[in-house]
Amino acid sequence: MPKAVKGVLVECDESIRAIILKIDAVNHDFIIEDLDDRTLVVKETKLPELKRRLEEELRDTQDEPKDSGSERD
Amino acid sequence: MSASSLRSFEYLESLPGRDFKRLYQRPSTALAIFRRMLPHLAKTFVMAMLYITDPLTLSELELWVRPDSKRHVLHVIMPAKEYALSLLSRLHILNTSSVPGQGQVLSLTNDFATSLRLSLTGGGHHQSFGVPCDTPDRHKASLESLDAFARSQWEGILHYMVDTAGVGMQDGGEGPSHGVKKLLELGGLVQMKGSYATITQAGFSFLLQEVNAQVWTLLLFYLDSAEALNMDKVDVLHFLFMLGSLELGQDYSLATLTATQIQMLEDLRDFGIVYQRKPSSKRFYPTRLATTLTSDAGALRSVNAGFDNALRSGDGKGFIVIETNYRIYAYTSSPLQIAVLNLFAKLETRFPNMVSGRISRKSIRVAIHMGITSDQIISYLTTHAHPQMRKNVPILPPTVVDQIRLWQIEGERMKPTVGYLFKDFASGQEYEGICKYAEEVGVLVWKNDAKRMFFVTRVEQVKKFLENKAKSAAAGANGG
Numbered sequence: 001m002p003k004a005v006k007g008v009l010v011e012c013d014e015s016i017r018a019i020i021l022k023i024d025a026v027n028h029d030f031i032i033e034d035l036d037d038r039t040l041v042v043k044e045t046k047l048p049e050l051k052r053r054l055e056e057e058l059r060d061t062q063d064e065p066k067d068s069g070s071e072r073d
Numbered sequence: 074m075s076a077s078s079l080r081s082f083e084y085l086e087s088l089p090g091r092d093f094k095r096l097y098q099r100p101s102t103a104l105a106i107f108r109r110m111l112p113h114l115a116k117t118f119v120m121a122m123l124y125i126t127d128p129l130t131l132s133e134l135e136l137w138v139r140p141d142s143k144r145h146v147l148h149v150i151m152p153a154k155e156y157a158l159s160l161l162s163r164l165h166i167l168n169t170s171s172v173p174g175q176g177q178v179l180s181l182t183n184d185f186a187t188s189l190r191l192s193l194t195g196g197g198h199h200q201s202f203g204v205p206c207d208t209p210d211r212h213k214a215s216l217e218s219l220d221a222f223a224r225s226q227w228e229g230i231l232h233y234m235v236d237t238a239g240v241g242m243q244d245g246g247e248g249p250s251h252g253v254k255k256l257l258e259l260g261g262l263v264q265m266k267g268s269y270a271t272i273t274q275a276g277f278s279f280l281l282q283e284v285n286a287q288v289w290t291l292l293l294f295y296l297d298s299a300e301a302l303n304m305d306k307v308d309v310l311h312f313l314f315m316l317g318s319l320e321l322g323q324d325y326s327l328a329t330l331t332a333t334q335i336q337m338l339e340d341l342r343d344f345g346i347v348y349q350r351k352p353s354s355k356r357f358y359p360t361r362l363a364t365t366l367t368s369d370a371g372a373l374r375s376v377n378a379g380f381d382n383a384l385r386s387g388d389g390k391g392f393i394v395i396e397t398n399y400r401i402y403a404y405t406s407s408p409l410q411i412a413v414l415n416l417f418a419k420l421e422t423r424f425p426n427m428v429s430g431r432i433s434r435k436s437i438r439v440a441i442h443m444g445i446t447s448d449q450i451i452s453y454l455t456t457h458a459h460p461q462m463r464k465n466v467p468i469l470p471p472t473v474v475d476q477i478r479l480w481q482i483e484g485e486r487m488k489p490t491v492g493y494l495f496k497d498f499a500s501g502q503e504y505e506g507i508c509k510y511a512e513e514v515g516v517l518v519w520k521n522d523a524k525r526m527f528f529v530t531r532v533e534q535v536k537k538f539l540e541n542k543a544k545s546a547a548a549g550a551n552g553g
Binding site for chain 1 (some may be wrong): 133484486487489490491492493494495496497498499503504507518519521524526528532534536539543
């Protein structure tokens with residue numbers, strides 16, 4: 001008999017998956033199943049937190065263009 | 074068809090058959106549904122059958138339809154005929170029965186046909202199109218004052234919602250009544266946090282809709298809550314549809330209204346849909362918000378434009394100029410419009426007749442965070458573009474449009490789908506059978522044959538399938 005596990009299927013880029021794996025590596029409490037290099041299943045209750053953490057990570061890694069950049073072009 | 078009429082459809086379709094029977098006893102209701110809710114082909118069908126007493130066979134009806142005509146319904150393409158027929162029967166306008174030898178035969182339901190005939194040709198004592206007052210009003214309301222009243226009431230409601238976003242604009246009026254506030258909360262457009270109301274995602278979509286769609290949205294919430302207040306929803310619907318057939322600037326008598334409808338007047342006054350000089354008045358005036366309720370989609374735009382003109386003190390419909398360098402100029406002094414703009418643009422300077430600012434990654438990200446989509450922003454900018462902008466093709470600079478979309482996509486780093494993962498299959502054969510079934514019922518979103526795993530959005534059907542399989546396997550084992 002097969003097993004059915006409740007969760008959230010997350011489809012993303014490989015780079016994003018790498019970050020999710022890194023976030024999960026601390027406590028192993030996000031990922032239920034690592035399916036392939038673009039797909040994961042995570043816990044539904046953890047999704048909002050994962051989104052927030054992901055955005056935090058990205059904020060640190062990305063150089064965002066300044067808002068006033070094209071102001072006086 | 075506009076989103077608003079689609080939503081009012083869904084509401085109507087959820088009513089039980091006996092409510093339809095009562096609804097269609099009023100000619101004004103039958104006419105309103107006919108002109109507002111039906112696509113052209115469905116109207117043609119109804120008109121074809123209206124004065125025919127014998128049922129029509131399906132093959133006769135097919136002569137009216139070009140076989141290749143299609144219709145887009147919420148991004149799904151449907152053959153126009155099937156769409157029209159299914160809609161007509163869902164709205165209880167059409168009876169289908171099968172007669173041996175002729176196949177399917179169609180006829181209009183009696184109540185609907187009788188009422189529609191009455192409304193088209195007149196006659197009867199139904200008084201469902203309202204009864205004008207026979208005595209002249211000493212304090213007659215002018216068109217301008219009606220428009221001004223509708224505007225201040227409606228903008229008051231919208232303003233209340235925008236204010237909750239913490240935009241902090243000055244509000245001239247005292248804001249909407251308690252009942253309206255309650256309704257906005259019930260409808261999920263605002264959320265109470267302590268004594269403060271904060272706007273929700275649904276509230277933002279609401280703000281960016283056209284006026285008519287907003288009115289309908291609010292009225293549907295009203296219908297939902299009316300039941301809880303022991304108001305008869307058929308009565309309420311009758312009144313709304315009647316309002317749509319009234320004439321602007323004419324005063325109507327309360328004499329033919331039911332108790333429920335008189336009770337409604339108070340709430341409709343709060344919305345700015347009807348005007349009464351004082352609550353005890355024996356007459357009421359419909360405002361432009363009321364008389365455009367059931368205009369058909371084509372007429373709606375022009376009437377709406379007329380209302381917009383009235384609302385926006387003259388200077389045409391569009392007021393927004395946006396340049397390729399993301400600078401935005403809005404020729405408006407309306408606090409409401411400025412507040413809406415402020416939701417997704419960073420406003421910098423304000424002059425008596427215009428504000429200027431810019432759209433930036435940050436301002437758009439903030440808006441998206443609050444639940445506004447890039448498409449909503451783009452459509453808002455397009456519909457309110459300044460006449461000078463309208464000379465361009467396309468109206469908005471493509472770089473800006475693309476960038477707004479990109480700013481949204483940027484935040485969507487992952488695509489989450491809630492559901493169930495199936496794994497640990499005993500054999501490839503078992504996996505394949507179940508996976509194939511999941512695909513057939515349309516719940517499969519991901520699969521990996523090598524790992525023998527798949528992901529579905531809903532589990533009920535697959536579970537049933539598994540149980541049945543287990544049962545038949547057990548039966549098979551017993552029998553063999």
